[in-house]
Amino acid sequence: MGSDLMGPSFANRNGHFEDVPMVNLHDRLLNVNATDWRYFSDRPLTLTAGAINEMRQYLEKRRKAVDDKTIIGAKDPRAVLFLDGWHQATDGKLKTLMVFRDWRLSVSSLLKRHSRQLIQYSGDASNRQVDMQFWLTPDLAAQMWLSSARSMLQWFEQHPTDTLLFDQTSFVSKPLELAKVASQKDFEPSLLICRTYEQGLLQSSVPESMQNMMSEQIRIQCEIIQQQLFEYSDVNDKEHVHTHKSDDLVAPLLKQAAIETNKGNLPEPYFAQPHLQPLTWQDLLSCLTAYNATQIKLVDWEALLSNRHFDANQLDKLYALLMKWGINKEARQAALKSISLKPQPWRYMHLGDVDMREKQYEEAKENYTKALEMSPTNATFYARLANVATARGEYKSAKNLIDKALELDSAKLAVVQAVKYLKDTQARNLPSPAVNTVMLNTTSVMTTIADYQIVVDAMEENREHGLMLDKYMCQSAFVLRDNRNWFSNALLALPTFARACFADYTLMHLNKLFPVAALTAELLEEGSNNWEDNEHYLYNLKESSALPSVGVCIHVFYPHLLPQVFSYIANIPNIRRIIVTCSIDAEKRIKQALSKNLLVEVIALNNKGRDILPWLTIADEKLSECDLVLKLHTKKTPHQPELAGWRNQLYWQLMDKDFCKQTLQAFVDNKNLGIVIPNYHPTIVRHVNWGQNFEIAKTVAHALDIKLPKENNTFPAGSMFWYRPSALSSLTKGSWRHLEFPEEAGQTDGTVIHAIERVIRLVAEHSGYRAAMVNEICLQEPEAQQTTNPPL
Incomplete structure (x- = not known):
C-alpha cells in the first residue's frame, strides 16, 4: 500500500492510509484542470500525455521498492476520477477495489470533517471558506458523491472482471463471501481481510437537518444512483441509516441569529452578461x-x-x-x-x-x-x-x-x-x-495550536498525547472567541435552509468537548436556561482514596450561571463540601435550586467586596479542613466584549476532566505546590501587573509581613484558582479584617479587591510554597519524548 501513508487525525485516530504521493499526483492533475478535490462537474477532466507519464513514473518508483511478486496497491478516493489514465499507465493491467457507502453517510462524513475543522480555529468561520462551502452550497457534498458513484458504475460496466464493487458494510459483515468473489475475479483474497476495524468510527445516523438542507432533486438522484450501485455490486449488505432530531440548542441558536435588520437596497442599473468569446x-x-x-x-x-x-x-x-x-x-x-x-x-x-x-x-x-x-x-x-x-x-x-x-x-x-x-x-x-510546538507549558499566556500538522505528528509518535493535543486545539479555540457572535455571524452568512444543519454538526463536536450547560451559557443569551431546576445540580460523586479531599467555594452574583459552573464541578472527585456565597436577596431562590445537592451549604452575605470578601469571610472556618480548595465565582466581564469567553476559559482550565485529574495529582506529587493558576487569556495579559494597585497592596503586604516586588506578572487574574489551605492561611485567618472594602460601583482597578488578587501568589510563596500555571502541569509530553522536543 506504499510507504508514505496518510497518518491519523481527529477523523480516524488509527490513520487514513491514503498513499500520499498518489494523493499529491491526483491533486496536481485536478489543479491542471482548474479544480480541486471538490470536483463534481460534468465537464470531463483532461489527462495529457504528460499526466500519463507521471502516473507511469509513480508506478515505476513503487515497483522498484518491492520484489516482482508483490502486488502494488494504493488508496485514494480521487483515483476514481482518473481510472482511464491509470488503465493506460498500467498497460491494461489495472485491478480496482471499489467501496461505496450510503450517500447520506458520505455526505455526513464530509460535514463532520469540515464542521470539526471550523471549530479548531478561533477566527471567524467566514475565514474558512473551504469548510463553509459545504453549507454555502448545500448540495456540494452530495454532488461529489454522485460524481464518484457514476464514475464507479461506468468503470464497472466497462471492466466488470477486473473490478470488485462492494459496500462498506459487507467488508466487515460478509468477509467470506467477499473473499470467494475476489478469487473468482482473480483478486488476492487476503487483500479483503479486515484487520483494522473500530465500530465507533462508523456512522449509522444523520440529523434530519442534513437532508432538509439539500434540494429534493439531488436527493432523488442520489437514491437512484445508490440503488444502481447495489444492483451492480458483487457483494452488499445494505445498512439502515437512521435520522435523528436536531440538538436542543439548535432552535434557540437559529432564533437568536434571526434577529437582523434588512435595510433594503437601492435600485441599480441593469447589466447583461457580456459575450466575450469572439473578441480578439x-x-x-x-x-x-x-x-x-x-x-x-x-x-x-x-x-x-x-x-x-x-x-x-x-x-x-x-x-x-x-x-x-x-x-x-x-x-x-x-x-x-x-x-x-x-x-x-x-x-x-x-x-x-x-x-x-x-x-x-x-x-x-x-x-x-x-x-x-x-x-x-x-x-x-x-x-x-x-x-x-x-x-x-x-x-x-x-x-x-x-x-x-x-x-x-x-x-x-x-x-x-x-x-x-x-x-x-x-x-x-x-x-x-x-x-507551533507540541510543548505548551512554558508561558503564562494560554497557548493555542495554529497548525493541525503538529497534532498529526504527535499522534504518530504517541497516540494518546496526540489525542490530548487534538482536544486541546478545539477547546482552546472555543474559549478564546466570542462564541455567541461567532455562531450568529456564521449562521447569517448561510442560506436559511442550511443553518440548522450547520448548527447540528458544530454542536455534534462541541458536545464532546464541553458540558451542555456550559455551551448553553456561552452560546445563548441570558435567561435561556432554567437555572432554578434542581436537575442541574445532581450528579454522581466521584471518590478516590488516592486523591486529596476537595472543598469548593463559589460566590454567586449571577445565578443564571450556576448550571454552567456546576456542570464543570461534576468533573471533580472527592469533594467534601461546596460553599456557595450570595447576596441576601438571592439566598432563598439559590437555596431552593441547590436543595437536593447534599454537599452544598449556602451562605448569604452583604453585597460587598465582590467574590474576594465572601471567600475570605468563610475560607478559614468552612474550608481549612479540606486538603485542597477551588475558588470560583460566576464571572462576567461586560466592560470588555473581547473577553466574552474568559469565564469559560477559567472554568475549563480549572475543571476540565483531564486538567482536573492532572492538577490534583500534581498537588499529591509536589508537597510544596501551593497554588495553581489558570493561564492568561491573551486579551488580559497587558493587565497582568500592579496596575493602579501597588500602593493599596502595600497595606495588605504590611499586614502579612511580606515584601512586594517592583514587578508582578504572576497572579490569578480573574480570581479563580486551586490552592492548598496552608499556603494561604496567613491571609484567610483574618489579616484582611482591618482592610476597608469599597461599596460596589463597577470599579475595574485600583481597589483593595484588585490588590488582594495580586498578592495571593506572593502570600503562598512567603509561606514556603510555589505557584504553577495550569499548562505547566497539564499537557505535558510523555517523558520519552521530552529529550527530543525541548521546551521553548
Missing part, C-alpha cells in the same frame, strides 16, 4: 479593463478560462485583473494555467498571493517556497514568506526572513511592506497566543 485578445483586455465592479462579476470567468486558449503572459494580465476585483477562485485558475504553460517564480508567488488572501497559510508558504527555490536571491519572496509567518503569529521566524530580505534589497516595496505588516501585527496582538 486586445479587445477583450480593453473591455475587461474598462468594466466596473458590477460588470466584472457578470463575466463567465470559468467558461472564458476553460474554453479559450491564452498564453502565459495573457494569463498573467487576467490574473492581475481578477485579483484587483477580489475574484479569488478564477485568479487561482489563471495562475495555475500560466504555471502549467511556463513555470516562473513570480507565477508561484501569484498563487501564494491568492492563498494569503484566502488565509490558506500553509498553501501560501508552499508556493512562496517554490518561488524562492527558483530564484534564491529575490528579496520579494523572502518578504512574502515573512508575511505568512506574521499572519500565523510566528514573529521570530518572520523577523529572520525579513532580515534576509533586507540583506538582498532593503528598498524593495515588498520588503518595506513586510516590515510594516510585522510591526503593525505585533502591536495589535502582542503577545501572540499562537505557538
